Amino acid sequence: MMEIMLWSLIAILGGLGLIIPTIDYVKGTRTGPYLALLATLLATLINLLMMGKNGTLFDGSLRVDPLSTYISIIASLGAFLVVLASLSQAKDWNTSPSLYSLILLSLLGVYFILYVNDVSVLIAGWALVAVASYAIVGMRKDYNSLESSAKYALMGVTSSSLMVLGLALVTGTIRTSSLSLSGNLPTNSSLLVLGILILVAAFGFKMGVVPFQGWLPDVYGGAHPLLVSFVSGVIKLISIGAFIRVLQPLIPLTGDYWFVAMAVLSIATMFYGNLAALVQKNxxxxxxxxxxxxAGYFLVAFAALSSAASKQIALQGIGLHVTTYVLAKVGIFIGLSYMARKGFDLTLDGLSGAGRKMKLSGFMFAILLFSLMGMPPLIGFWSKFMYIFYSVMELAPWLAFIGIVNSGISVGYYALVLKYMYFANPPEIKAEESSRDPELYVLLITGIMTVILGLGLAGYLAMLII
Structure with a gap:
């Protein structure tokens, strides 16, 4: 039954992804967005039907488990919301048929990484998502988008090359047909540790981990925010999947190296991201x-995976924080795109009064920012404080404390955005929300889900994940 469901996902996303440009060309009308909406909705429903199931498929090439299925559901929802917002943002772009095609194909690639159990599938799925994401970033074809796409592609090639090198170094401990451990090398083998560190660097590139984050501010900060919502909210999940699928089985062979590496990288990433955000005007x-x-918060949970006692709550924290992250990042970047379409500039001064002029969308935007802060009772509070930080309390309480400090730092810039949106004088523009704006529905969905999931459902979701 699970194989039939996966074949259905491949047929729906792969088939429609390949033929959407042809259909639009033959019909002479833009049907791509509606086909993509249908495809992502069906993909979400199929993944929901797979929730709770375990097993290997296709001769062991793929392995289904509740955590991977849950993240696939969130990825599908994120893709659906991006396509929904594009009905007003990108429907009339001359590149839109290609955009919808690439969204569906890259979503399929995300599934492959989340369910991967074979080296060849990992490389193929990674390549599919990587190439598609480079093209998506430049799809608007303005100067900033093309520059961002070029930078993303150059750094992505480096990431992919490192991944292949890392896999080559650890093939003594994983079968070429499966990512299961075979234990041929001694514990703490220097070659094994080197290979794992190279894989951490490769996957860290895609996640935006310091010191591999150089491309991310230019790409996420320069491309069209609609496109960024998909790349940041959906594509980034392949790095989470790769850490769980590829690196987690190797942790017992690394001794103390894993925790030390994750702790150092998480601290550097949290401080760099939050302190750099504090001084931004855009x-x-x-x-x-x-x-x-x-990304630094996720690394705290990855650090906790080195302890058998903390492993379950860390994995639950990863799943829940994926929910927080996707809802917030998709909603926020689409919200920025919406405000830009209504005439606001995406600087602090440019967003002055946006929350007062666009009351409903501004309120939902504020909820998403509060969730990223970790304000109770929103889902971001549960995922970050009650699961991720708590998962490392017994192993390294000082790391949890550093995470809490960084969460406090982040309040500074999130609150600054809200200050300008609600307490600064608005510009002389006629910005009005309309029930016909699909971006408004995206903000409503993400904002309401952020509240509802935080009001008692977080624990239930955590039990479903593990």
Whole structure:
């Protein structure tokens, strides 16, 4: 039954992804966005039907488990929301058929990484998502988007090359047909540790981990915010999947190296992202640095995976924080795109009074910012404080404390955005919300889900994940 469901996902996303440009060309009308909406909705429903199931498929090439299925559901929802927002943002772009095609194909690649159990599938899925994401970033074809796409591609090639090198170094401990451990090398083998560190660097590039984050502020801060919402909210999940699928089984063979590496990288990433965001005047670029800080929070949970006692709550924290992150980043970047379409400039001064002029969307935007801060009772509070930071309390309480300090730092720039949106004088523009604006519905969905999931459902979701 699970194989039938996966074949359905491949047929829907892969089939429609390949033929959407042809359909639009033959019909002469833009049907791509509606087909993409249908495809992402069906993909979400199919993944929901797979929730709770375990097993290997396709001769062991893929492995399904509740955590990977849950993250796939969140990825599908994120893709659906981006396509929904594009109905007013990108429907009339001359590149829109290609955009919808690439969104569906890259979403399929994300699934492959989340379910991966084979080296060849990992490389193929990574390449599919990587190439598609480079093209998506430049899809608007303005100067900033093309520059961002070029930088993203150059750094992405480095990341992919490192991944292949890292896999080559650890093939003595993982079968070429499976990512299961075989234990051929001794514990703490220097070659094994080197290979794992190289893989951490490769996956860290895509996640935006310091010191591999150099490309991210320019890409997330320079490309069209609609496109960034997909790259930051959905594409980034392949790095989470790769850490869980590829690196987690190797942690027992690394001794203390894993925790030390994750702790150092998480501290550097959190401080860099939050402190750099504090001095930004462009809100889109500020949210780019915020994404780097969020990568640091994920690394705290990855550090906790080195302890058998903390492993379960750390994995639950990763799943819940994926929910927080996708809802917030998709909603925030689409919200910025919406405000830009209504005439606001995406600087602090340019967003003056936006919350008062666009009351409903501004309120939802504020909820998403509060969730990233970790304000109770929103989902961001549960995922960050009650799961991620708590997961490392027994192992290294000082790391949890540093995470809490960084969460406090982040309040400074999130609150600054809200200050300008609600307490500064608005510019002389006629910015009005309309029930016909699809971005408004995206903000409503993300904002309401952020509240509802935080009001008692976080613990239930955590039990479903593990």
């Amino acid at each position: 809100v889109q670029r500020m949210m780019a640095y915020s994404s780097i800080a969020q």
